[in-house]
Amino acid sequence: MSTLAVYRLDSSSGRMSMATPNAGNAADAGRFEQTVMPHLDAAYNLARWLVRNTHDAEDVVQEACLRAFRFFGGFQGGDARPWLLKIVRNTSYSFLEKNRPAALGEEFDERVHGQDAPPPNVEATMVRNVESRMLREALEELPVGFREVLVLRELEGLSYKEIAELVGIPIGTVMSSLARGRERLREALLRARAKEGTRGL
Amino acid sequence: MVCDDNARFLHGYLDGELDLVRSLEIEEHLKTCPDCSQELWNQQTMRKAFRSSSLYERAPAALADRIRASIAREATADVAATAEDASAKKATIVSMTPTPLSSKRAAWNWLAVAAAVLLMFTVTWRVVPGLSGRGNSDLLTEEIVSSHIRSLQPDHLFDVKSTDQHTVKPWFNGKLDFSPPVRDLAEDGYPLVGGRLDYVDHRAVAALVYQRQQHLINVFVWPEGKETGEPKRMKSVQGYNMIAWEANGMYHCAVSDLNSRELEQFTELLRK
Numbered sequence: 001m002s003t004l005a006v007y008r009l010d011s012s013s014g015r016m017s018m019a020t021p022n023a024g025n026a027a028d029a030g031r032f033e034q035t036v037m038p039h040l041d042a043a044y045n046l047a048r049w050l051v052r053n054t055h056d057a058e059d060v061v062q063e064a065c066l067r068a069f070r071f072f073g074g075f076q077g078g079d080a081r082p083w084l085l086k087i088v089r090n091t092s093y094s095f096l097e098k099n100r101p102a103a104l105g106e107e108f109d110e111r112v113h114g115q116d117a118p119p120p121n122v123e124a125t126m127v128r129n130v131e132s133r134m135l136r137e138a139l140e141e142l143p144v145g146f147r148e149v150l151v152l153r154e155l156e157g158l159s160y161k162e163i164a165e166l167v168g169i170p171i172g173t174v175m176s177s178l179a180r181g182r183e184r185l186r187e188a189l190l191r192a193r194a195k196e197g198t199r200g201l
Numbered sequence: 202m203v204c205d206d207n208a209r210f211l212h213g214y215l216d217g218e219l220d221l222v223r224s225l226e227i228e229e230h231l232k233t234c235p236d237c238s239q240e241l242w243n244q245q246t247m248r249k250a251f252r253s254s255s256l257y258e259r260a261p262a263a264l265a266d267r268i269r270a271s272i273a274r275e276a277t278a279d280v281a282a283t284a285e286d287a288s289a290k291k292a293t294i295v296s297m298t299p300t301p302l303s304s305k306r307a308a309w310n311w312l313a314v315a316a317a318v319l320l321m322f323t324v325t326w327r328v329v330p331g332l333s334g335r336g337n338s339d340l341l342t343e344e345i346v347s348s349h350i351r352s353l354q355p356d357h358l359f360d361v362k363s364t365d366q367h368t369v370k371p372w373f374n375g376k377l378d379f380s381p382p383v384r385d386l387a388e389d390g391y392p393l394v395g396g397r398l399d400y401v402d403h404r405a406v407a408a409l410v411y412q413r414q415q416h417l418i419n420v421f422v423w424p425e426g427k428e429t430g431e432p433k434r435m436k437s438v439q440g441y442n443m444i445a446w447e448a449n450g451m452y453h454c455a456v457s458d459l460n461s462r463e464l465e466q467f468t469e470l471l472r473k
Contacts, residue, residue: 029273029276033269037269040265041257044258044260045258045260049258054261058264058267061260061264062268062271065271065272069275073400073405076375076376077378130250131250135254139256153216154248175209175210175218178216185247189247
């Protein structure tokens, strides 16, 4: 029963288990409002870029916030934004696994895409006057693994360390994923320029 | 196009994530490598495009309201579930059933939210004493005695086993949103033996474990919102003695099967 539930330590990590549900109450709701709700835009931005649909993003964020509230006892203080974003990310991936498994199957293998022939000359690789619309389309088309590190870095302004912790990868991998993601983004922008003919980037 | 060795680090440089030595190396390299300079320029242009773009998606205003409403429902449902558990616990104690209290609380069914609200009305009289007047809160008393009993079951007593207050106190760092006062009273015959996290009164609390000969004493500590200045209170429940007091904004409750005189002495030492 909830009043007797004892918070047990996770012996392997030495931390209070995130899976331990919080017996939320009105006082927690007040603290949650102050600590977590200010990061709602960040939560929505990440969900929106991961699931690529406004309606689904709203559902994902609502579900994530409810989970965050239940696990609020596991929040160890400090900046609530990365903590909330991690829950949003997990919720988004669960949503994609269930509803859009194809979106997770998108190519994210560096070896396959790293072998693209380089553009023929320096001028052809110049990126100029990137329009918001083109950037949006190019980012939407990136595989989810690249898209998420770019969103966390360029839109959310998180550090490599925060991204590494959030996504669960080493810091070095954050840097290579950003390098590859940006390269892919530039390639997509250049393709868009080629498609639109004379309109230079 | 771009030197393989430096391509990756160029991004670390762009993001200001490199250490000084590596940054200087990259700057040296950029002076002599037009390809990498070009690449850096490209990336800076893309970054500017991100910064000036409208790509950041802000949450619709209605979403915040929806979330607040669902959290309010969750909080309400939880209080109702707690009250239901409390009445079940009362029944258990009255019937003197020796079986351990088992988990009755199943996952809350969302479809039952309406039922929960109804339940709230019928059980409010039980909840109110638990939420307000601490001094005569039967619910809190039972909760603490139950936690004490549970802690005596095998492998439930410690999360950190140490007689050193300088080991036990830091152990709580990062696990609680407060730092409990930890003192070893070994010289007075009440050695500290360890501590653990526990859950009482809807929150994570510190439980400090002391020993007096063969008797164990649990001291539950958590911050009290306000300084009520209430005097020390003593109680005896199911053969266990309890002494509760407030000090330095913290609520303390010592519980043990130790006789009341010695428990009194122990709490006096702790309060010094």
